[in-house]
Amino acid sequence: MPITSSSLTYICHHKVNLNHFNPCFWLFGYLFLFIISGCNKKTQTEKQEGGIGLVIVDISESRTGKLSEFFEPEIDYIWLEDELDEAQLNVGLHQIRFYGDKIYNLDIYNCKCISIFNKAGKYIGKIDAFGEGPGEYLDFDALTFVNEELVLLGVYPRKIMWFSLEGEFLRELTLKAPFGPGVFSEFDNRYYSYNSARKTGEFFIQTLNENLQDTINFLPYYSERLESEMSGRNYFQKSKQHLYFGMTFLDTIYQFHNQQMVPMFTFDYGNYGQNLEELKRLELRDRLKIINSRVKLFFRGQYRVSEKQFYTFFSYEKKVYNLFYDREKSQSHVIEGNLINDIDEGHDPKSIGYGFEPGKVGTRIAGKDLYHALVEKKKQMGKEDFENWANSKGKNFAKTALAAKDSENPVLIVYSLK
Helix, strand or coil: CCCCHHHHHHHHCCCCCCCCCCHHHHHHHHHHHHHHHCCCCCCCEEECCCCCEEEECCHHHCECCEHHHCEEEEEEEEECCCCCHHHCCCCCCCEEEEECCEEEEEECCCCCEEEEEECCCCEEEEECCECCCCCCECECCEEEEECCEEEEEEEECCEEEEECCCCCEEEEEECCCCCCCEEEECCCCEEEEECCCCCCCCEEEEEEECCCCCCEEEEECCCCCCCCCCCCCCCEEECCCCEEECCCCCCEEEEEECCEEEEEEEEECHHHECCHHHHHCCCHHHHHHHHCCCCCECCCCCEEECCCEEEEEEEECCEEEEEEEECCCCEEEEEECCCECCCCCCCCCCCCCEEEECCEEEEEEEHHHHHHHHHHHHHHHCHHHHHHHHCCCCHHHHHHHHHCCCCCCEEEEEEEEC
16 A cells, blocks of 8 residues: 555544554654655655645754744734732743633642733632632643633642633532643534553543543553653644644644544654653653753644644754744744844744634733833834834834833733734
8 A cells, every 4th residue: 555644644543543653653654754855855844735744943944033924913912900919910820811801811830820801901800719628629730611611620639620701610520530731622522631641551632522421532651752741731722723732742743633633744853853762761850951951952842823824932952943834835934033023113022932812822021021121122212213113113012011111910912823
């Protein structure tokens, strides 16, 4: 039988995917990638129709990049106001989600709470239910939205908890088995969770239907593979039409389709890739030392996706590179340094740290730091040029920075993916 993208997908991703990482996968997979990469040496990426997109990450071809290349020509600024004491947020916000007219901010390690604001940045309320009784939790790791309700996942003690969109506790279901952080997919009306697999026979992904039945498992533990130590709360990402999965140390991004986990694109780092076998042989402490210093390229499990683009960032020997993959043209762009803000000439982001909702991504910066950037810009531009900019292209930036100038709370900077 000839090796084709469709046969590769069927062999390795049939139904419950028990054979995700058996030897046949790697044998056919490497041969498939070899054939593709040999077809055209000039292009950075190549994709067979209906097949896996091969994204070649070549540091030697990195360049500067502008926001307008990858994002729509508008930027929104939302200051989460802190006039009330209960509205003050900690530095660490592990997830920020938009839903309807509200913004939900997850602080998992400090207050173990969810602060709720409206889209104008006004404080509404908080889910703060730390405890061991009914309607309470000792830990949680992610939230999702189902039928106009907020659902907490990755809860300890083991349970799933439902709240109103305003933060009122509604009900809970105690679980016998772990059900980690994840999402609810409206595309097939199923819950998807990431669990830490540590031995043969365990799986990293579990999915249940809306009634928490019909279990399907994906991605079995494989002892020869370097496994992620991360929480997995950001491994599931949505576009406006599909649900995706990408995990630290894996080099393939998957899409869920018809209860199958289908590979969409895979990375080829060439000589810039990190030897994962080398990392696997090390103790965790020594492994982290390398990752924080002289590490080469590997996928870190943080990404954003739309129907037209895929985004992630890499670190190579302490330098950060942003990667944008044009799915329509099958072309990758490796960007060195901060992204140049040519849209309103305000903040130049180092990377895109948050996926707020499908199509909306961005970063955050403390209000007082945004104001400091405004002051520096005035010094650089001169009074007349600064006033012209602040009353035209930079109006939203300047207005928000002035309003939040004394605030420790974040200003959310929101971009729309093309």
